[in-house]
Amino acid sequence: MFNYYELLKQFISTDFKLRYKNSYLGIIWIILKPLATFAVIYLIWSNIFKMDADYKMGLLMGIMIMNMFSEGVLNGLTSLMSKAGVILKINFSREVVVISAVTISLIDFFINMIVFAIFSLSTPVHPTFIGLLLFLMAIVSVFLLVLGLSFFSSIIYIRLRDIHNLTIVILQLIFWMTPIYYQLEMLPLNLQRYIKLNPLTLIVTYARKGMINGAGVRGEDFLQLGIVFLIPVILFTAGLIFFRKKITKIAEYF
């Protein structure tokens, strides 16, 4: 569409502007908040539990990915509803609303990456070029996964407000069903099988591997992640079709 991209940029930049409006430190919070949050986690796990370097950085990476996932899912879910005032007054490509909401969580992730880089000064990570490719592929698959889900949930949310509360509970469940604080190998074998069914398990695993232990990345890792990658791609395509079909009929239910 004619100004798809301009609209996307405008929605995203407005969101960031509003977030830090009326605060004294303003835009500095964008770095300060994750820095402080990560410092707490990092200090606890290195001083109290004395975990090794790879574990600590893997923990940060896992939390970052799960944050992107949960915030993206919630942003996406409420995206149409929160723009109801605009949607009911003017006709434009509604997809932009959902895409911008989810992209905000992706941008937050990359801002967190700066903080991750700061921590890696004291606890080095070992990415390689190939490792970074695997890492990026994992991040893109989270993005598409969230976007695909949001194309469904943002529409359903307008008719069925219950899914907001439900989603918060499910996100908690998904968080603990993904090896973030624990390692997959710690679990009994029969439980491991179920945890592996969660696509985020493999996504987080390969994102960590690519970023923290790049030298260990093999061709089969790409293949495995590639198979997982199909889920977001299918979900995204199905979501977009669903969204385009339903969006024209949804306006009167806002």
Add this chain to the structure above:
Amino acid sequence: MELDKPIIELKNIKKNFFLPHEKHDTFIEYFSHPERLFRRAGEQYEVLKDVDAKIYPGEFVGIMGRNGSGKSTLLKILAGIYTPTSGKVITRGKMVPFLELGVGFNPELSGRENVYMNGIILGMKKRDLQKKYDEIVAFSELEKFMDAPLKNYSSGMQVRLAFSIAIMADAEIYLLDEVLAVGDVAFQQKCFEVFRKYKSDGKTVILVTHSAGSVKEFCDRALFLKDGVLHDLGSIDKVIEAYING
């Protein structure tokens, strides 16, 4: 004019809304009547029963009708926000709807930031907005206030800013809903000049209003909407008469 294709065609537009008959929002209420989870009690309420119209390029058309006659629903269908229950809308040209001024305005953002937000939502390019920015501010007479947050503007100032952005939107068709009633007399005069300019530029304008004066002054043609049916009574005077007599 007969040679032209209509720029807007409305063909047998009907629009129903679901009108619930009983209130049942809580779990207990569902629990006592589980079937209502799937079928709510209520009826289909016909807001628009039969709307047929052809509007030609360059026409300035007024639509009058009492409250609840379906004017806003009709405008939303024209703007592509609602889909009609049945019937068809054909538009041939770029349309900018002004169902409300200042769409996307955020009270926390400054006047300047809101100009860009609203302008881009109206389909303008950021580059063009930058070029026209001074013109927008000058028209609104708000030069001193552009860096203040919108929440500190009076409602009159907000409307002035919104209107000044709106008139920069370039389109072939404009949908205007009751926006004539903005600002003081001097600002209204400025707005009327804009309408005259639309007219002399050969733009197509659909104006929904309660003001017989505006219809008389600007419109080439008027349509009367009553109980969901759009009547073409032949002349503007007849429409105004019908409107006044209900």
